[in-house]
Amino acid sequence: WSQVVSEAEKIVGYPTSFMSLRCLLSDELSNIAMQVRKLVGTKHPLLDTARGFVYDSRNNLQMRGLVVLLISKAAGPSTAELSFQHDMVSGIYSSQRSLAEITELIHTAFLVHRGIVNIGELKSCDGPLKDMQFGNKMAVLSGDFLLANACTSLAQLQNTKVVELISSAIGDLVQGIYYENSKLSEENSLTDDIGISRWKEQVFLSHSALLAKSCQAAMELAKHSAEIQDMAFQYGKHMSMSHKLHSDLQPFVKESSSDTMAFSLNSAPAILHQEFRGREAWLKQIREPCAPRDNCARLKRPPHRCACVFQQLQEAIKAGKGVTSAIDLCRCHGNRALAALERFPPSEARDALANIVYAVTRFP
Numbered sequence: 001w002s003q004v005v006s007e008a009e010k011i012v013g014y015p016t017s018f019m020s021l022r023c024l025l026s027d028e029l030s031n032i033a034m035q036v037r038k039l040v041g042t043k044h045p046l047l048d049t050a051r052g053f054v055y056d057s058r059n060n061l062q063m064r065g066l067v068v069l070l071i072s073k074a075a076g077p078s079t080a081e082l083s084f085q086h087d088m089v090s091g092i093y094s095s096q097r098s099l100a101e102i103t104e105l106i107h108t109a110f111l112v113h114r115g116i117v118n119i120g121e122l123k124s125c126d127g128p129l130k131d132m133q134f135g136n137k138m139a140v141l142s143g144d145f146l147l148a149n150a151c152t153s154l155a156q157l158q159n160t161k162v163v164e165l166i167s168s169a170i171g172d173l174v175q176g177i178y179y180e181n182s183k184l185s186e187e188n189s190l191t192d193d194i195g196i197s198r199w200k201e202q203v204f205l206s207h208s209a210l211l212a213k214s215c216q217a218a219m220e221l222a223k224h225s226a227e228i229q230d231m232a233f234q235y236g237k238h239m240s241m242s243h244k245l246h247s248d249l250q251p252f253v254k255e256s257s258s259d260t261m262a263f264s265l266n267s268a269p270a271i272l273h274q275e276f277r278g279r280e281a282w283l284k285q286i287r288e289p290c291a292p293r294d295n296c297a298r299l300k301r302p303p304h305r306c307a308c309v310f311q312q313l314q315e316a317i318k319a320g321k322g323v324t325s326a327i328d329l330c331r332c333h334g335n336r337a338l339a340a341l342e343r344f345p346p347s348e349a350r351d352a353l354a355n356i357v358y359a360v361t362r363f364p
Helices: 002-012 027-039 045-054 063-075 079-087 094-113 129-156 160-184 196-221 226-253 268-277 279-287 307-319 322-341 348-360
Strands: none
Touching: 002 063, 002 348, 063 094, 063 196, 063 226, 063 348, 094 129, 094 160, 094 196, 129 160, 160 196, 196 226, 196 268, 226 268, 226 307, 226 322, 226 348, 268 279, 268 307, 268 322, 279 307, 307 322, 322 348
8 A cells, every 4th residue: 555655655756744744833833733732641632643643654644635646647638728728737736735735734634623522421541631621622622723724725726616526525424424423422332233325325424425525626626527527527426436345444444453342333344244244143243241250251241242252253253254245345446446547538547546445455
């Protein structure tokens, strides 16, 4: 994955880790960074998010902007825009580069907003209550600041359709995250009765809509046809769906994974496993208590929050059809993304977009 991203960055002209540099070096954000330092020593998620901006070993944070730049270069100028080619650098319009930055700012803003913790569920080891409350305020304000910057830059593009597309993507993100948070606040949130079709709808809102609509918007900025815009949308949608499936599968396909808590019972392999097992059998498996000799049983933890049960569930999902079905689904979305690329002329940029798909659909 790292090699694929590195090669793709050479094609678009610069490392995408610098895309948000203007914003990150602004006086306002520097002040936010100084305030976030007060959270050192606590377990507030905003700290992990901030570290991720600097130390991101998987190159996931800038992936969306990179894809927008690559698909802009792959499509090239339209016949309607030939007179404006002087505005292009490395085959990409300046407005498309701005759009890539906007996409990253929106994604980053929502990552920061996700770092808000439920004060009612805090433990003493998480840190002082006043520090955690302060962390929540910083997550709201800094996320809003990034989002406001993105919206200002979006207006400067002066394209009504692009503003409409990205605004609807922000609405999709809000809807997807609202659903996630509303379920997390419920005691039985780990046992959602949703099928894979409903899972796809939710994942599109919270993970795919921003990239899909940004790819379409990049084509609109170059005045490409509705057909090319739709192909760009389809690539963004299906590539990000396969990316999410790849992420969900990691706890089940890694050969030396010792972290048995690193998966959600609402991840794709678990949802598919539930469909094969049946709802009642799945609930029984989740609620099955630990053996009396296990440490979790002595601590009187609820079964669905017990490490022993999670380990048993992980092994059961691995042994069932959920993992192989999720891999098939991941490759299916990958193939649909590759099919959308066929409408673009052969180029290094198109090859890089295909390599991104290959990277997220390859499993050991």
